[in-house]
Amino acid sequence: MSKSLVVVESPTKIRTLKKYLGPDFDIAATVGHIKDLPVKELGISIEEGFKPKYTTVQGKEKVIRALKKAAGDLNDIYLAPDPDREGEAIAWHTAKILKKQGRRFHRILFHELTKNAILTAIASPQELDKNKFESQQTRRILDRLVGYQISPILWKKVLRGLSAGRVQSVAVRIICEREKEIQAFQPEEYWSITAHLEGESPPVFLAKLIKKHNKKLRIPDEKATRAILKDLTEASFRVEKVVHKTQKRNPLPPFTTSKLQQEAIRKLGFSARKTMTVAQQLYEGIESTEGGPVGLITYMRTDSTRIAQEAIHEARHLIQDEFGSNYLPAKPNFYKNKKKVQDAHEAIRPTSVSRKPKDIAQSLSRDQFALYELIWQRFVACQMKPALLDQTSVTISTGPYIFQASGSVVRFPGFMALYVSSDNNQNQPKKETLPPLSDGMILKCHRIEPKQHFTQPPPRFSEASLVKELEENGIGRPSTYATILTTIREKGYVNLVKKFFRPSELGFIVNDLLIESFPDILNVDFTARMEDNLDKIEEGKIDALAMLEGFYDSFKKDLERAAKEMRSVKGPGLAVDFDCPACNQPLRIKVGKNGPFLACSGYPDCNFTRSYTRNEKGQIEIEQPAADQPTDQICEKCGSPMVQKQGRYGPFLACSTYPSCKNTRSLNAKGTFKSEPTGVKCPEEGCNGDLVSRRSKRGKLFYGCTRYPKCKFALWDKPVPVTCAKCSAPFMGERTTKKEGPHLKCFNKECSHKQALNSVQ
Numbered sequence: 001m002s003k004s005l006v007v008v009e010s011p012t013k014i015r016t017l018k019k020y021l022g023p024d025f026d027i028a029a030t031v032g033h034i035k036d037l038p039v040k041e042l043g044i045s046i047e048e049g050f051k052p053k054y055t056t057v058q059g060k061e062k063v064i065r066a067l068k069k070a071a072g073d074l075n076d077i078y079l080a081p082d083p084d085r086e087g088e089a090i091a092w093h094t095a096k097i098l099k100k101q102g103r104r105f106h107r108i109l110f111h112e113l114t115k116n117a118i119l120t121a122i123a124s125p126q127e128l129d130k131n132k133f134e135s136q137q138t139r140r141i142l143d144r145l146v147g148y149q150i151s152p153i154l155w156k157k158v159l160r161g162l163s164a165g166r167v168q169s170v171a172v173r174i175i176c177e178r179e180k181e182i183q184a185f186q187p188e189e190y191w192s193i194t195a196h197l198e199g200e201s202p203p204v205f206l207a208k209l210i211k212k213h214n215k216k217l218r219i220p221d222e223k224a225t226r227a228i229l230k231d232l233t234e235a236s237f238r239v240e241k242v243v244h245k246t247q248k249r250n251p252l253p254p255f256t257t258s259k260l261q262q263e264a265i266r267k268l269g270f271s272a273r274k275t276m277t278v279a280q281q282l283y284e285g286i287e288s289t290e291g292g293p294v295g296l297i298t299y300m301r302t303d304s305t306r307i308a309q310e311a312i313h314e315a316r317h318l319i320q321d322e323f324g325s326n327y328l329p330a331k332p333n334f335y336k337n338k339k340k341v342q343d344a345h346e347a348i349r350p351t352s353v354s355r356k357p358k359d360i361a362q363s364l365s366r367d368q369f370a371l372y373e374l375i376w377q378r379f380v381a382c383q384m385k386p387a388l389l390d391q392t393s394v395t396i397s398t399g400p401y402i403f404q405a406s407g408s409v410v411r412f413p414g415f416m417a418l419y420v421s422s423d424n425n426q427n428q429p430k431k432e433t434l435p436p437l438s439d440g441m442i443l444k445c446h447r448i449e450p451k452q453h454f455t456q457p458p459p460r461f462s463e464a465s466l467v468k469e470l471e472e473n474g475i476g477r478p479s480t481y482a483t484i485l486t487t488i489r490e491k492g493y494v495n496l497v498k499k500f501f502r503p504s505e506l507g508f509i510v511n512d513l514l515i516e517s518f519p520d521i522l523n524v525d526f527t528a529r530m531e532d533n534l535d536k537i538e539e540g541k542i543d544a545l546a547m548l549e550g551f552y553d554s555f556k557k558d559l560e561r562a563a564k565e566m567r568s569v570k571g572p573g574l575a576v577d578f579d580c581p582a583c584n585q586p587l588r589i590k591v592g593k594n595g596p597f598l599a600c601s602g603y604p605d606c607n608f609t610r611s612y613t614r615n616e617k618g619q620i621e622i623e624q625p626a627a628d629q630p631t632d633q634i635c636e637k638c639g640s641p642m643v644q645k646q647g648r649y650g651p652f653l654a655c656s657t658y659p660s661c662k663n664t665r666s667l668n669a670k671g672t673f674k675s676e677p678t679g680v681k682c683p684e685e686g687c688n689g690d691l692v693s694r695r696s697k698r699g700k701l702f703y704g705c706t707r708y709p710k711c712k713f714a715l716w717d718k719p720v721p722v723t724c725a726k727c728s729a730p731f732m733g734e735r736t737t738k739k740e741g742p743h744l745k746c747f748n749k750e751c752s753h754k755q756a757l758n759s760v761q
Contacts, residue, residue: 003025004025004077005025005074005076006028007028008030015285016113016118016292016293017080019293021118026070029063030090032057033060034056035056035093035096037052038055041053042144042145044144050549054093071103075103076103076106077095077104080107080108082299083110084299084301085135088107088129088132089133092133109121111345112283113285114352131537131538131539134544135537135544138547143167146164146165147163147165151164153517153563153566154510156563158570159591162506162510166527167527169511170522170523170524171466171475172503173511173514174470175461175502178461179508182457183616183617183618184617189452189454190218190455191220191222192209194208195403197445198435198446199443204446205433205434207396208403208404208405210402211401228401231399235399235401237442237444238398238440238443239441240439242392242437242438242439243392243394244390245390247389249387249389251381251415252378254335254349254382255347255348255349257348261482263421265463266422270367270371272463272485274367277736277742283296283297286363289362295351296350296351298348298349298350299348300348301345304345305337305347307379307382311353316328319383323417327385327415327417329383329384329385332383335347347379348375353376355376378419384414385414388412392406407434460500462499462501466485467485470484473528474527474532476531493510509574517561518562520555570591572588573589575589578622580608582606583606597612610624628643629644630643631644635655636707638657652665652666678691678692678718680730684713687705687711688707689705691703691706702715703716703717732745732746744756
């Protein structure tokens, strides 16, 4: 047999594949995309039917040369990037680069990196999937048309460097609209009345007042509460009815991508991005005691709950052995997919349930173990019997009033013996113990407890609830959720405050302007229909060009109108209900390099400016300028102390000897960025500065010396105060790559030693 070449997406798969394919196959990696649209131009020829202009991804020239060298004169090339749209695009671009007369290309799909799956895929190759590639390409074109044509309008009208995204902007809108609901919310007072009762034997139990004259009772205020308490003075409490019933609670399906992200956020405290990074590691292969790397889970980008028969069979054997026949249902549990689900992949599950988390813990990092255990437990639990809960409901009367008490205990744990979801409807029930009670029993009342309450506004979105909201509204797809959540934060449109998303002032401004000018692009239903259409392109049901033409006809009109009519924050600014305290002319909201601020509309005759904030009701509150604050910073020009001042663009540092020395230093970018210390000293010889985070003119994060411009040391990787184990350099740089995940790398170019992070953040 002549040799063949297998081309994968990630280099970390190479060792796993070599272990099973043997010497007849060479293996090379594209290390992600090798071709993409150009960075500095639209890259779409609209006149030529939205023809994309692909260029080599920066830095991938060496990879392409290596691929061509590996292909050599081989006749058979097996293309094995990930089994999704992005992987299909990589396969198509790789085939185009390696195209040669007489050469045959075979598409192979690895849904799990196990011996059986790998050999089966090699033995049954497929054709390249044109529809899947066109679906990916159409998404890329749509995103480029929106992002590269709306963003310049924002630069002109608001602030240079801003950006808009077809899906990300909708996510920002969802967060902004929730915040406006919270701001508009008016809490309403209500009261509850609870009786502490005792039957013929302990314990004392609680019963809540729910009805009067058999009608649902709402107690609006203290006055109404006092009237009821007066009625209940010397009242006799009698059990009217005791109802016992058994509730069956079924196990949840195995994980899809979105459900895995939600559960890892809630249970493990992972971000969506971290969840996908760690899941990728588990999928691609972990060094094990079995000899070489082993893929531990199936492909982690899926919205299907389908399970392979052999996996179900293996799980049932384990349940029988570990838990006994009482926990094993007579027939396997099957889970129906929701409508419009792509069923190309299975649900996320262990490649073998025989690899119990505790047995392979020594081969896993802390984060890998936590996520693998979550996936393993959820999958095994999905094939176990339901839990049975004994519920007791007691109706108690006193005059015209009805109280109710309830209790719930687990009769049979079923799947909950192994796994209980953090989702609200799967929480472990509280074991409320009620005494023996019977119809007609007279109860002793120990005391009656009134309590004041206020209705609560809708909650802000956490990462988990936002992923759930996006999924339920059809916004994005499983592979995009982590990117969406990361992007909207990096753009400065939202902040994650105590694990909940809050729009920044800039996010509010941009969102309002985009909704006015691009009602379709910012519409949740419209975006969901676009996602459905991309699915239909993959299924071969609609034509990609027809979809793009239909979209662009309307979008082009919106672009032309927005260029002329979008309100300008740079020019007149946005109106507010405040007059200038200096000249009584109207104030306006404007946006500077450090974020939004208030400025007098009478400029340049009046140059009044102020920073502002919004209170919980969304009302603007003008910030008063703070007095100069002493700092521990030293002026690099004259050596005098620096003080903190408040200026038009927010707080900044200035030399205390002003006007003799007019040196200033940026302190933060209000609302979007604040310089943060790293705890690392500048390594330049003779420099006593510290390394802090900064932003480039294009908004990119980097790290530089506090003694700039005298010291111009800078680097892109975040410096971490960890001594290099190889060369004893004083610090290392934190970085993340697809191949190696999060890790530390020595900043000394002559060393370049790498070591693992204790925990991915």
